[in-house]
Ligand SMILES: O=C(O)COP(=O)(O)O
């Protein structure tokens with residue numbers, strides 16, 4: 001009865017290159033402590049476990065610890081500037097639109113705060129494609145807990161055996177594995193991992209999804 005097929009995406013490092021705004025917000029926060037900026041390349045491996053963890057890791061790199069005020073200020077500042085420099089990766093809007101037009105239900109499973117995630121998706125014209133968006137602050141079960149992904153699939157009304165997860169971080173792979181959902185690892189993001197299915201170009205996304213979810217019909221396209 002239920003043959004809904006779902007593709008669940010990670011956001012940062014998978015659909016959007018948010019590192020410039022994340023690093024800028026982190027560095028504005030550090031500057032309030034008269035501390036020098038951290039280079040984007042050094043911020044990249046700190047991304048993946050949500051905004052609060054990014055702030056902690058950034059502060060730790062300068063032998064500091066963020067207080068509650070720092071945290072509140074950082075979250076508000078980042079949300080206000082979430083689209084200043086952030087762009088979708090090349091080919092992503094087209095790939096997402098194409099999956100939607102093929103009838104896939106699309107969901108977002110991100111550790112980013114949900115308000116920031118929705119704001120950036122809508123500014124980039126992507127929100128309309130996603131039936132369900134669950135941010136890392138909207139559930140007690142954020143990635144790598146597979147219940148974060150399970151909640152997205154529930155919302156989409158798609159069974160896990162008709163789903164695939166797409167992400168850029170070991171957290172995404174662990175989340176998918178925990179629910180026995182196949183994963184596509186994208187190599188253009190911020191995390192580093194080895195995985196059975198890896199793609200390095202957004203043009204490879206639709207064929208990779210189809211090979212997994214419709215192997216008999218059109219999967220080789
Ligand atoms: O905000 C983060 O740290 C990561 O967000 P993501 O789960 O969309 O990659």
Ligand SMILES: [Mg+2]
Nearest residue numbers: 010012013168
């Ligand atoms: Mg990510």
